[in-house]
Amino acid sequence: MTRPFPFPQLGYSLTEVDGFLLCRRPGCRQCAGSPEFVPLHWDCFEIFRTQSSIDWDDVLCRLWVAASWRTPWRGASPMCFPIDAARSSSLKALCSICKLPQLHRLPLELLQMVQSYSEHALMWRGALAFDLAAHISNKTPSGLTTMPLKDIFFWEREKQLQVTSSQSLPLIRITVDSIGISKIERISPQAYKGECYSSRVYVVEQEQAVFKCKVQFKDGFSRLELASSSPLSPPAIWNTPDPPDLQLCRAYERKSLSQYQRFFAVEVTSIRGITFFFSSRQLYAIHIHRSGGLSALSSFQRLPPRRRRSVSWCYLPITNQDRILVLGVRTLPNQHINILVRMEKAGDLIIGQYMSSPAEDRCLGWHAPITLVYGEPQEGQPVPYFGAYCQPPTRKFPKRLQAYKPKSFPISEETCFSMASLEGLQSVEVFYDQDGQHCRGMLLYYQNGGCRAVGQCRIHVDSSKQFLQPSQICFRTNSLRGNGHVVLYNVQVDWRADSHRHEEKGWACQPLDGILVFWYTHNSSFMAIEK
Numbered sequence: 094m095t096r097p098f099p100f101p102q103l104g105y106s107l108t109e110v111d112g113f114l115l116c117r118r119p120g121c122r123q124c125a126g127s128p129e130f131v132p133l134h135w136d137c138f139e140i141f142r143t144q145s146s147i148d149w150d151d152v153l154c155r156l157w158v159a160a161s162w163r164t165p166w167r168g169a170s171p172m173c174f175p176i177d178a179a180r181s182s183s184l185k186a187l188c189s190i191c192k193l194p195q196l197h198r199l200p201l202e203l204l205q206m207v208q209s210y211s212e213h214a215l216m217w218r219g220a221l222a223f224d225l226a227a228h229i230s231n232k233t234p235s236g237l238t239t240m241p242l243k244d245i246f247f248w249e250r251e252k253q254l255q256v257t258s259s260q261s262l263p264l265i266r267i268t269v270d271s272i273g274i275s276k277i278e279r280i281s282p283q284a285y286k287g288e289c290y291s292s293r294v295y296v297v298e299q300e301q302a303v304f305k306c307k308v309q310f311k312d313g314f315s316r317l318e319l320a321s322s323s324p325l326s327p328p329a330i331w332n333t334p335d336p337p338d339l340q341l342c343r344a345y346e347r348k349s350l351s352q353y354q355r356f357f358a359v360e361v362t363s364i365r366g367i368t369f370f371f372s373s374r375q376l377y378a379i380h381i382h383r384s385g386g387l388s389a390l391s392s393f394q395r396l397p398p399r400r401r402r403s404v405s406w407c408y409l410p411i412t413n414q415d416r417i418l419v420l421g422v423r424t425l426p427n428q429h430i431n432i433l434v435r436m437e438k439a440g441d442l443i444i445g446q447y448m449s450s451p452a453e454d455r456c457l458g459w460h461a462p463i464t465l466v467y468g469e470p471q472e473g474q475p476v477p478y479f480g481a482y483c484q485p486p487t488r489k490f491p492k493r494l495q496a497y498k499p500k501s502f503p504i505s506e507e508t509c510f511s512m513a514s515l516e517g518l519q520s521v522e523v524f525y526d527q528d529g530q531h532c533r534g535m536l537l538y539y540q541n542g543g544c545r546a547v548g549q550c551r552i553h554v555d556s557s558k559q560f561l562q563p564s565q566i567c568f569r570t571n572s573l574r575g576n577g578h579v580v581l582y583n584v585q586v587d588w589r590a591d592s593h594r595h596e597e598k599g600w601a602c603q604p605l606d607g608i609l610v611f612w613y614t615h616n617s618s619f620m621a622i623e624k
């Protein structure tokens with residue numbers, strides 16, 4: 094154990110802790126050869142220590158297994174499972190220690206909401222540390238055993254192991270949850286069925302691919318030991334038990350495809366929307382919006398602090414009356430990327446930072462139902478893989494998405510562009526920045542059931558206001574001086590259905606026809622109406 098230290102920033106640091114250099118460089122070769130380590134919050138550790146009722150050396154030993162075996166093999170990227178401290182059996186005790194007895198009496202659903210707004214609070218971490226201490230103290234430790242992965246027919250945490258017979262099924266599936274590997278089983282090949290989870294992940298491999306891997310068992314837990322001499326890259330990790338065949342996915346792939354690749358399959362028919370995070374012309378993160386799910390803030394917070402300061406939130410709304418017909422990408426040789434979407438009702442959308450030069454379009458999926466498949470980026474890196482999986486298309490290749498040519502181009506480089514028709518509107522939701530005055534983005538709902546987003550719509554993050562059946566749009570664009578010669582803009586918007594006058598100067602009131610264009614960066618918004 095080392096002394097406590099502040100968690101290092103991404104990259105290589107010169108801070109030495111008890112003779113060890115801290116390093117958070119993704120894929121660092123030097124680290125791969127150094128002793129294994131597990132970072133623990135100091136305060137969580139203190140709680141754990143005071144709550145454990147067994148011999149200190151023994152506690153450390155068992156804590157090491159519980160903590161390091163959470164990753165299914167050494168070097169696997171962190172899984173970031175949603176934590177469910179609201180269900181913790183220690184929460185009641187902790188609430189009374191913290192003099193918050195009412196909190197524990199809340200219904201589970203409300204408790205989970207409170208937790209989602211204070212995810213990293215000591216209260217929740219402390220409850221989990223209590224649970225772990227109780228679990229470890231009450232268990233009889235077992236010795237370490239190791240066996241080849243190919244010899245295992247079935248194993249489930251805390252259950253008996255079954256070894257393979259001579260004629261075994263060809264695939265091995267490993268299930269991993271927030272505690273570590275929970276199940277190892279032999280399966281026959283299965284087609285992708287659209288079953289996706291956020292609380293567990295799966296590794297599915299052919300027996301030959303993991304021939305040299307071994308499995309360690311101790312204290313009811315298990316962990317994979319990858320063959321160090323194996324030329325094969327570590328197995329892919331999926332959010333579905335029957336991953337789609339990557340050979341059948343059409344995708345945009347960046348060169349630096351990570352060795353430890355984690356893939357997500359998303360059934361786009363079952364989601365409410367997607368937030369794409371763009372910065373420096375590239376896509377840095379993807380957040381899937383599900384009903385009752387977390388806001389995109391949880392994905393934003395996983396970006397490195399420096400990236401957070403320059404990233405734009407680009408939202409794709411998917412109403413329950415609309416669906417994605419075509420998914421694609423538009424790219425430039427400098428890796429500038431836009432996401433292309435054709436919605437049945439909302440029409441064509443080009444999402445990302447504006448491209449002024451001719452670009453290459455690639456259609457990734459055009460036969461519903463489309464499954465979005467993307468790879469989780471290594472920390473600080475852009476999304477390495479963005480693709481679609483669908484049935485072999487019977488329909489012919491869709492016609493090219495037409496890019497709207499805006500007449501204005503107010504903000505300099507790396508500006509996101511969005512546009513929407515002002516005709517056929519049913520209602521509008523306006524999202525405001527912190528001061529509650531300036532519009533960061535808007536959702537325009539149409540009579541045909543479609544919805545388009547302009548600007549940054551940070552759902553459940555920024556305050557918003559609904560305007561029903563508007564007949565006029567009123568707006569005022571203000572220019573501000575940013576750093577150096579950069580001019581920043583902000584926009585005030587009102588949607589009206591009555592005759593009115595504005596007290597302040599500079600407001601333009603317009604009937605609802607033409608195209609609303611909205612340019613934006615993380616800190617600037619500019620709006621115009623073009624006819």
Ligand SMILES: [Zn+2]
Nearest residue numbers: 116121123124
């Ligand atoms: Zn390193």
Ligand SMILES: [Zn+2]
Nearest residue numbers: 567595601602
């Ligand atoms: Zn007005």
